Amino acid sequence: MLEVKNISVRYKKKIVLKDVSFSADFGQCIGLLGINGSGKSTLLSTISGALKPESGELFLNKISASENRKDYRKEIGYVTQENPLIPELTALDNLRLWTSLSGKELGRCLSEPPLSMLNVASFLKTPVSKLSGGMKKRLSIASVLLGNPKVLLLDEPFAALDLIAKHDILDYIQYYVRSGGIAVIASHEETIFDYCHKVYLLNQGSLTDTSLLPENTSYIDLLRSTLCEEA
Amino acid sequence: MRRSVNSQLMRTLRTDVKRCMKLLPGLFVTSLLFLFVFGIIIHYYTSILFQSDSFQKIDTAVYIPDDSQYNQLGFSMVSGMGSFEDSVNLIPVESPKQGYEMLEKKEVTVFLIVPEQFISGILSGENHPVRIVLRNEKTFETYVMNDLLQSVSSFLGCAQAAVYTAYDICMNHQLPAQTTLAFQNRIDTGNLAYVLSREEMFTEEPFDMLHAISLTKQLTVSSLLLILFMSCFVLTAFYKGNNHAYYLRQKNCGISKPAIILTNSAAGFVALYIVYLLLFTALCLVGMKPSLLSLVTMIPVIFLISLIIRLLSELSYSPHIANLMIFLTVLLLTYLAGGLMPIQFLPKFLQNTVSWNPMAWLIRFSQTVIF
Structure with a gap:
């Protein structure tokens, strides 16, 4: 509670x-x-x-x-209004900053339910600077949820x-x-x-x-x- | 929990290094550009300072009366002295009037008038002084001439005192004529020759033996530090690249802002160290022979540069302002530290600030470790 x-x-x-x-x-x-x-x-x-x-x-x-x-x-997992993402790095690099999971483990974790609902696995290799606002928000939420808050x-x-x-x-x-x-x-x-x-x-x-x-x-x-x- | 904070810190460091590595091409281009610019500046700057005809012999007119062959002999001896040969161009004149005219037309800087019976006066102890006429101006040449003549006068005075002392001893002890002659020979051929010979008065030692550093090397070290500082123009984008949400998120993971500043600085250090390797190679290629040990000893200097730039970035609103601050601060401090030109060329009140200038200490330390 x-x-x-x-x-x-x-x-x-x-x-x-x-x-x-x-x-x-x-x-x-x-x-x-x-x-x-x-x-x-x-x-x-x-x-x-x-x-x-x-x-x-x-x-x-x-x-x-x-x-x-x-x-x-x-x-506590806090998804801020502004995304705490590093634009020059890929989505995967950004996720790896917030979790101790390896790249492979992350890929598997994101392609399986429930995180697959966020559809992040499809753009893991894309630099954040090239992502749309929606993709960035999904990524931001996914990075918080990886900590199982x-x-x-x-x-x-x-x-x-x-x-x-x-x-x-x-x-x-x-x-x-x-x-x-x-x-x-x-x-x-x-x-x-x-x-x-x-x-x-x-x-x-x-x-x-x-x-x-x-x-x-x-x-x-x-x-x-x-x-x-x-x- | 401590473990998870440490692992988050390591992940942040790893990510920061990765971000810096993406900036390496930009860093290389910037540092090479500055290397090229500073290389040209140093080359021309030192060649201007050390150009072969920047020091000319001081033209000096000399009037020697014909009354004594001893005077002519003395003139030959003095003009043959190493110190005179290198610095003074002795021009004999036939009359004092001619000497004054040359002085007035600025054909000579100094006019020496040797009195009659000058040498014989020395031997008899009457000491007729040489008159030195200078143009009514204080120039570098007149100072040199004054010091030179004063030195020669002191040398000759000492030699004269030695000669008289020796003769007095011989006379007082009523030594035989042969012994007195032997004394005379030793004084004339030994001691006087020693006094008049520059080569035996001074020994030249290489700079390296004295741990001294040439101006070229000093400028090279200053330029090297400037290149490292200016390369940070590329790094400021990284240093200022984190938004408020990033810091908030890190805070929730137990990473404080000072810790983030340190990881940023450490990552910046890695990038700058790679730039230093590039500069080190460039120095080797141009034959400057930097110390191999500097690859280790420069580590604290490079980390300090990275940390300073990170802190300056923290104080500024945007990367552009940070770059402007870095440029102005570093250039001003380097100038005041004598990194752009020898300290002696700065105004006196600025020379006094050198011991308080952190850049001066950084340059001095780097000089010691690189060369």
């Missing part, structure tokens, strides 16, 4: 996250909704263990992020992707969640939230469970209301 308890993050004098709390069981998909600059990426960075919160606690299966940061981090954090995974890429990645996320993983997705794509067990609205650093809001309130209305509040 992933537990986020009263997390507060301050950047210089600005409070980015304010007493954020939520929890997710294994086999759950969590959606994060919010306007640009609402703190979604900061929350994901904090959950990944890359950013230390000013206050609050993070637990994964009772492992505290503050007390046992290394073990905690090992179980229990929690998958995805920051805008569908930005600038074509329909096929979106479909493939979504299929994989569903499979990942069904297999007992926890997925936390920050996105501006409305459709993705239909697949989430819980959707949270992040507004001015505070988190609100959208299920507690009045029924028939669309996500776009929620976002508009947060914009009005900010104004």
Whole structure:
């Protein structure tokens, strides 16, 4: 179980996250909704263990992020909005940076289910600089999944992707969640939230469970209301 | 967990080396280009500094009165001295007036007027001084002439003192005429000949024996370091090639930014070392005879260069700004370290900064290990 308890993050004098709390069981998909600059990426960075919160606690299966940061981090896979890829190297070289598997083992691993769903094996020898945006995102996700994380954090995974890429990645996320993983997705794509067990609205650093809001309130209305509040 | 961090670090290093190897063609082209440019500069620069006619003998007019054959003899002796032969062109004049006219027309730099009974005056102890007339200007030549005449005067004075001392001893002890003659011969043929002979006063030793380094070699070492620094123009693209997501991902794998900087520097070092091998071969081909041991001893220098460039890249916003910073910083420090021209040619206040200049120490160390 992933537990986020009263997390507060301050950047210089600005409070980015304010007493954020939520929890997710294994086999759950969590959606994060919010306007640009609402703190979604900061929350994901904090959950990944890359950013230390000013206050609050993070637990994964009772492992505290503050007390046992290394073990905690090992179980988290974080797919950032920007791809952490090295353009001059091939897709295979990029994958080998993040895993101890040999080239052959990698090739086999990627051509078998479930990773074969990402269709990465077909462009392993291609330099990243020649890959499309969708291919890069698939590669980025595959490089994270090679570490078999229990929690998958995805920051805008569908930005600038074509329909096929979106479909493939979504299929994989569903499979990942069904297999007992926890997925936390920050996105501006409305459709993705239909697949989430819980959707949270992040507004001015505070988190609100959208299920507690009045029924028939669309996500776009929620976002508009947060914009009005900010104004 | 420690093991997995170490293996991630090794994978990062391996990947970084792979990235650098892809830059090798660019590095080779850049370093060869700089090698060509610096080679031409050094060739012409040193040939200008050491051109054969850059030092001319100092034209000196000499007036010697005809009254004494001893004076003519003295003139022959002095003009035959090695130190005079190499540096001074003695031009006899018939009258003091002619000498002054030559001086005025700038045909000569110095005019020496030997007094009457000069040599006989030395022998009798009356010491009629030679008048030295210089044009009213302080040039390099006048300084040389002043020092030269002062040295000769000191030598002759010492010889004169020795002669008189010997005679005094002979007279006071009432030694027989034969013994006195033997003394005289020894002083004249031995000691005076020694004083007047330059070859026996100075011994020339090869530079290598003194661990000294020629200007050409000094410029070569400076250029070599500059080539290594400037080759990093290609490496900055690699040093600045990681985005925020990459650092974040590495952080989640337990690799801190300082560790990434170190692996980057180590990979850059491998590439620069290969460039050094190329430069080493080039030095061998042009007959500079660099020390084979420098292939090992230059390792810390090359690593330091890689680390400095990596840190400079970290401080700058983009590879272009990093390159500009490298170019300006390295060129300025090399100039102030006397790497582009001898320190003595720099203004005095800049010469004082040399001991504080890290590039000067780097050049000095490299000179020692390469040659």
